[in-house]
Amino acid sequence: MDFWLNIKDEFLRNFITGSRWEYLSDGLMVTLRVSFFAVLMGIALGVIIAIIRSTHDLSDLSRFNPLGRFFINLIDFLSKLYLNVIRGTPTVIQLLIMYYVIFASINIDKAFVAILAFGINSGAYVAEIVRSGIMSIDRGQMEAGRSLGFNYVRTMCYIVLPQAFKNVVPALGNEFIVLLKETSICGYIALQDLTRGAYIIRGITYSAFMPLIAAALIYLIMVLCLDYLMKRLERRLRRSE
Amino acid sequence: MNDEILIKVENLHKRFGKLEVLKGISTEIKKGEVVVIIGPSGCGKSTFLRCLNLLEEPEKGHVFFEGIEITDRRTDINLHRQKMGMVFQQFNLFPHMTIMRNMTLALTKLQKLPKEKAQEQARALLRKVGLEDRADSYPSQLSGGQKQRVAIVRALAMNPDVMLFDEPTSALDPEMVGEVLEVMKELAKSGMTMVVVTHEMGFAREVASRIMFIDEGVFMEEGSPAEFFGNPKSARLKDFLSKVL
Numbered sequence: 221m222d223f224w225l226n227i228k229d230e231f232l233r234n235f236i237t238g239s240r241w242e243y244l245s246d247g248l249m250v251t252l253r254v255s256f257f258a259v260l261m262g263i264a265l266g267v268i269i270a271i272i273r274s275t276h277d278l279s280d281l282s283r284f285n286p287l288g289r290f291f292i293n294l295i296d297f298l299s300k301l302y303l304n305v306i307r308g309t310p311t312v313i314q315l316l317i318m319y320y321v322i323f324a325s326i327n328i329d330k331a332f333v334a335i336l337a338f339g340i341n342s343g344a345y346v347a348e349i350v351r352s353g354i355m356s357i358d359r360g361q362m363e364a365g366r367s368l369g370f371n372y373v374r375t376m377c378y379i380v381l382p383q384a385f386k387n388v389v390p391a392l393g394n395e396f397i398v399l400l401k402e403t404s405i406c407g408y409i410a411l412q413d414l415t416r417g418a419y420i421i422r423g424i425t426y427s428a429f430m431p432l433i434a435a436a437l438i439y440l441i442m443v444l445c446l447d448y449l450m451k452r453l454e455r456r457l458r459r460s461e
Numbered sequence: 462m463n464d465e466i467l468i469k470v471e472n473l474h475k476r477f478g479k480l481e482v483l484k485g486i487s488t489e490i491k492k493g494e495v496v497v498i499i500g501p502s503g504c505g506k507s508t509f510l511r512c513l514n515l516l517e518e519p520e521k522g523h524v525f526f527e528g529i530e531i532t533d534r535r536t537d538i539n540l541h542r543q544k545m546g547m548v549f550q551q552f553n554l555f556p557h558m559t560i561m562r563n564m565t566l567a568l569t570k571l572q573k574l575p576k577e578k579a580q581e582q583a584r585a586l587l588r589k590v591g592l593e594d595r596a597d598s599y600p601s602q603l604s605g606g607q608k609q610r611v612a613i614v615r616a617l618a619m620n621p622d623v624m625l626f627d628e629p630t631s632a633l634d635p636e637m638v639g640e641v642l643e644v645m646k647e648l649a650k651s652g653m654t655m656v657v658v659t660h661e662m663g664f665a666r667e668v669a670s671r672i673m674f675i676d677e678g679v680f681m682e683e684g685s686p687a688e689f690f691g692n693p694k695s696a697r698l699k700d701f702l703s704k705v706l
Contacts, residue, residue: 280518285534363516364553368567368619369543378566383557
């Protein structure tokens, strides 16, 4: 009996007194906002980089004129540089550089900085996932599209990318889960996300158990929902098989 | 058949790295002709066919289609490919689309046909090859022979001036070869200009207006089926025929 009373007391003290639960709900909103826009940015960036990389790797470069060849080699080099730098350094460092170096002298919304940092970070991983999807499509598909009279870009859009996307949905889902959880480092630039919210409660109440478990549970529920949505998408896309 | 030249090939060269696959091939294909290309595997016959619509780009030489040089970089090849249907060994249907969508995609997107009209055309063609009831199926639900028949009518839907066949029956189970060849024979009878790379000697004998024998990257010999099979001249062709017939 004593135990349950204690639990109840702890709960009230951590979440109800002084409306402390708002640290969690406000934080959750920030986490959702940052994750959502970072995912969108990651997809956009990733697909573009993936197309650049696979176009460079799959096409016969001797067919391009010298200027075109120089151009594709240049943007391919820049893409590789981006991939290596982003995947080769910790996300926390990237976030800190974004806030304290790149936007140091500008007074800017921290959430925006976080979206930018996480979006650029996720883009590198999405790029490699999507590229693996494009490379997995038989080159006969591209040839069939081209032989009907579609140009390279339209064949990509109508024929190659939809199939590539279908193949990489599970891997993309995984990347989104990682990104969602990775936003928990937002506190490093004093942005009050879910993790930071829980941490603030702990600082006020001096009890770690309740706020941290609550934050963990919220992350878990979000990931399960995301996983469910991705599985549904996967099933829908598999209808043609 | 008339004398209008549809495709003219001049001194075609193609290499893959160090391997020289085509070593100077020239020919003319007239409207209404059914040209069958045979030769040992690895001789460059598929490469030659793929050079005709520039799926492979030759290093040297020229290809003219309907009087226009398509090997010229200034030519918009996408425009001319719409008039050159191609059928592949591996069918290459789009697996994420229904048969109907496979057939109407290029019609609606490239020829800007309204959807209903494109579907009407597609249905008529599917009926011709006996697959009208499969319009809403996906390629994975079809047999190899059915897939290839769809691939043929998908190319035909664009109303091409020439059809290129790259070993259309080589990936098929033996009992399905017949149904595909039947469609091709019908097509030849309707007057379509065709260039066919194949190992089906029976088809060549029966349908071809001209047979070309490629070996080691050059045209060794060509002729009508009668002279080709009845009176082969080069030793290489005699040797080849003795192995395949």
